[in-house]
Every structure is written in structure tokens, then in C-alpha cells.
Amino acid sequence: MLGLTVGLLILAVLPIILLRPHVGILTWNWVGLMNPHKMTWGFLSSGAQFSLQIALLTSIATLFSSEKKNFPKNSITVLFIIFSVWITITTFMAHNPAAAWQDWERTMKIFFITFLTIILMQKRERLHALVWVVVISMGYFGATNGLETILTGGRYIVWGPPGTFIADNNQLAMAMIMTLPLIRYLQLSSDLRLIKLTMTGLMILTVFSILGSHSRGAFLGLIAVTTMLILKSRNRGRLALLTICLLGVAAAFVPDHWVNRMETLENVEEDRSAMGRIRAWIFNFRLAVENPVFGGGFNAYQDRDLFLRLVPEAPHNANAHSIYFEVLGEHSFIGLALFLSLGIACWRRLNRIRKMTKDDANLRWAYDLASMVQVSLIGYFSAGAFLNLAFFDYYYILLSFAVVLFEIIAPKQTLARTVNGQATPTLSSSVRTAQHAPPIASRRPRAG
Numbered sequence: 297m298l299g300l301t302v303g304l305l306i307l308a309v310l311p312i313i314l315l316r317p318h319v320g321i322l323t324w325n326w327v328g329l330m331n332p333h334k335m336t337w338g339f340l341s342s343g344a345q346f347s348l349q350i351a352l353l354t355s356i357a358t359l360f361s362s363e364k365k366n367f368p369k370n371s372i373t374v375l376f377i378i379f380s381v382w383i384t385i386t387t388f389m390a391h392n393p394a395a396a397w398q399d400w401e402r403t404m405k406i407f408f409i410t411f412l413t414i415i416l417m418q419k420r421e422r423l424h425a426l427v428w429v430v431v432i433s434m435g436y437f438g439a440t441n442g443l444e445t446i447l448t449g450g451r452y453i454v455w456g457p458p459g460t461f462i463a464d465n466n467q468l469a470m471a472m473i474m475t476l477p478l479i480r481y482l483q484l485s486s487d488l489r490l491i492k493l494t495m496t497g498l499m500i501l502t503v504f505s506i507l508g509s510h511s512r513g514a515f516l517g518l519i520a521v522t523t524m525l526i527l528k529s530r531n532r533g534r535l536a537l538l539t540i541c542l543l544g545v546a547a548a549f550v551p552d553h554w555v556n557r558m559e560t561l562e563n564v565e566e567d568r569s570a571m572g573r574i575r576a577w578i579f580n581f582r583l584a585v586e587n588p589v590f591g592g593g594f595n596a597y598q599d600r601d602l603f604l605r606l607v608p609e610a611p612h613n614a615n616a617h618s619i620y621f622e623v624l625g626e627h628s629f630i631g632l633a634l635f636l637s638l639g640i641a642c643w644r645r646l647n648r649i650r651k652m653t654k655d656d657a658n659l660r661w662a663y664d665l666a667s668m669v670q671v672s673l674i675g676y677f678s679a680g681a682f683l684n685l686a687f688f689d690y691y692y693i694l695l696s697f698a699v700v701l702f703e704i705i706a707p708k709q710t711l712a713r714t715v716n717g718q719a720t721p722t723l724s725s726s727v728r729t730a731q732h733a734p735p736i737a738s739r740r741p742r743a744g
Contacts, residue, residue: 302332306346313353317361318416320354322429324409328689329471330433334457351409358412365415371641372699373414379634380407383594386627390593391602399594399687406689414697418703420661424485427478427665430693434475434500437468442501445508454508462686469514470679472506473521474690477671480525484664517679524674528667573617573682577670580618580625582606584632591628619680635686638695639677645698646670653705662705671696 306327313320327333327346360367367373383403390396417423441454456462462471476499483495506518526536576597583592583606597603603613616622624632649666653659674692685691 297420306333306350309603310349310353313350314357317363318348318422319353319359319410320357321409321416322425323692324350324354325426325689326433327432328409330436331457331460331462333646334460339607347405351405351412354409354412354416358416365432366418366703367411368699368703370645370702372638372645372695372700375634375638376407376410376695378633379638380404382631382634383627384633386590386593389590391587391596392593392599395598396593403594403687406687406692409689410651410696412691414699417696417700421706422698423665423704426693427481427697430690431475431478431482431498433629434471434690435479435502437462438472438475438502438505439498441468441508442504442714445504446501450504450508452508453510455503461685461690465509466511466513467522467685468673469506469509469511470517470683470685471688471690472502472509473514473517473675473679474672474694476502476521476675477668480671481665485661510724511679513679513682514684517675520678521671521675524671528671538705552574557586565744572610572614575607576614576617577621579603579607579610580616580621583625584628587628589628589630591624591626594626596626615684617682617684619677619683619686622684622686639673642695642698643670643673644703646673649698649702659705664700665697665701669694669701 306323309319309323324347327350351523384400387393387396387400413426417426437454437456444452445454453465454468455465456468456471460719462468477498479495479502483492483499486495503518506514579597583596583602586606592602597613597615600613604610616625619635620632623635625634646666646669650663652742653663653666656663672694673687676694680686680688680691
């Protein structure tokens, strides 16, 4: 019954996508992040290519849409294009071509949708809707797994839908960490007390979901994100007090075996799992040194002979267990430089948005969103140090947020400064063309 409901819901949305292409972006992210079809039985869970169908339909609808299309030219988009080209080149030179092209195809689908997101979502209401889709999709796992962790006393490890980016407990935990700041944004941006309370409850359950993963990397990421949430949020005192109370409850709640697992962080050399990660990092570093220009390409680690040649002491081959070493080994030092530059460019763009909107009450929502996306990035780059998720679609959604948010608020602020008789700041050519667009409906600042 659940499978039939999911299938009918997706089919019902398809005609709407033809008329409103941006609905395709919302639907694709719901299907891609939540994977509702993977939680059903029958043909939906085994082989239905909903994501591909939605992407194709969205592309066609975008092509024939009369709506003006603008693809911004800035440091993020330029680096994104260069990075896309580079990983294509390294795939041509891959050590394991068949497996490499398979991952390249999946990655290019994600990148293509990211490009469409940047083009189609340049309106405040659309961006806000996308945040809601992300939070609902990932918040489902935060709520259900968090509740399960509480009811079972944290005795069982929580898992995501099989065959997805978040199937593993560690991967699911990282996604939860990245979602916490976006939940906080929705809490800040709403005037309705019911939504504020719901988001507070969802944040608490999501924290328990992260603890229920028993992931040591996620534990470190949670500390980083919690600290940044407090530093970048309004009403820091209230949030800090809530955090202290929540950590106190969690400390009394978690079972002894959870504590024992976290304590292994102090004894890396005695922990087989940690040593396996270190050997995987050594493999990818040596692979990059041996192939300094192109790296080994996607999935080079799957060649057991190559892995054991570079790391003779390893009992078996394993993936990179780190977004940094994953990109380094597969796409060389050049690929890693592009990957890190892309993240830095995104952070700088969000910083610029925060400076532009800090003193504008009408753009307080944009200031809050930029701040919370930065905290999500902290979660990705901290927890990602221990996970093989360099091409996680969730991360590229965050990149698109930074680009789209700037395109929304820059023309409005430029117009406001011009009306007030102030000097007009220098903007990119893509923003100058939009300077005379009508201002987005403003709203009064909300209490945090």
C-alpha cells in the first residue's frame, strides 16, 4: 500500500513539473534525499528510476519554459564547472574504467541537477520551499530514528534506506548533522509558535538520532556543529542553555557500550576500525603520489592488487573513508585543490551575504539562512573527514543555496541603497542585469 501511494504521488506531480519546472527540483530532492521508494516493497524499491525520470522531465520543462533563465557567473559556478570537467578527464584516465564511469554517471546527474537548481530557484519562495523539502526529507529520519533511540535506550544502531547515500549508520549521522542548522533556520524564520515548537522537538530528536548511530566521526561533527550553531544563532544564551540541558540528558541516557565506543577515539592504534581508515588514507595518498596529475579515477580502491601493492600491511582493500582522501586518491592533488577551493568559495560567498544583510531587518531571513548553511558546511567538512561522501548530493544542494541566495538578495539591496541615495556597490555582471527587478516582498523581523 505504501509503495502504491508513493508511486501515485510521484506520478501526480509529473504533469505539474511540465508547467512549473522548479517543482521538478523540489521533487527530485525529495526523492533523492528521503528515498521514499527505497522504503517500500516490490518494483519501486528494486528498480524504479524515478530520479532519472524527474530529471529528464525537469530538463525538458526548463528548455521550453518562457521564464527568464539566468545562470550566475561567479567563483562558485566557475569552480564547479572546472571541477566537473576535471573529474571527467580523470575518469578517462581511470585505473578501473568500468567502475569509474559508473560513479561518474551518478555524479554528473547530481551536478546537472545542481546547475538546474541554480537556474530555477532564484526566488525567495522557491528557495524557502527547497529548504522545507530538505528538512522534511531528512527530518523524517531524525524524528523516527531519534524516537527509536529514546525508546530502546540507545541499544540499537540506526540505519538509513538500503542502496542510498545514507544507508550506513555513519552516513546517515552526517546527513543528520548537516540538517540540524536548517531545522534551526526554519525555527527562526517562522512566526507560528506551533512550527517553532515542532522544529525544537525535531532538533532534539535529530540529536538522539545522531547519538543512536554510534558513529564516532558523527560525534565529533556534532560537537563542531553544536558549537557553531550557538556562535551563529540569535538568542545564543537560550540555545546554549538548551544544548547543555540536552547534553546532560544524553549523558545520563546513553548506554555503557556507546561510551566505550567513543572512548576508542583516544586509542586509535588499538582500534581495528580506526586503523583500517588510516590504511585507506595511506593508500589514497600513495596513489596520488604515484599518479600526481590524474590520480587513480573513481573507485580505484576496488582493485585489490593495487591496494595491497601500495599498502602491503593491509588485510584487504577499502574505500577512502574521508572526503579529502577520496578526492585526493581518485582525482589527484589538482582535484583536491579544486574541491577545497569550491568549499572555500561557497563559505566566502555566504560571508558576503551575511555582511550585506546584517543590518537590514527586511533581509534578516537571508542572514539567518546564510549563517545556518555555513554551519551545515561545518558539519559536512568535519564529519566528512571520516566518510567516503565527496560527491554526496546534499553537499551540492548547500552550494546551490549559496549561489541562489546571493542572486535573490543582491538586486534588492542594491535597489534599496540606490533609493536611499547611497553609492551602488560593484556587483557581478549577472547581478547588474537584475538590478531593476521588482523587490521581493519584505516581512518584519521575527523573534528568535
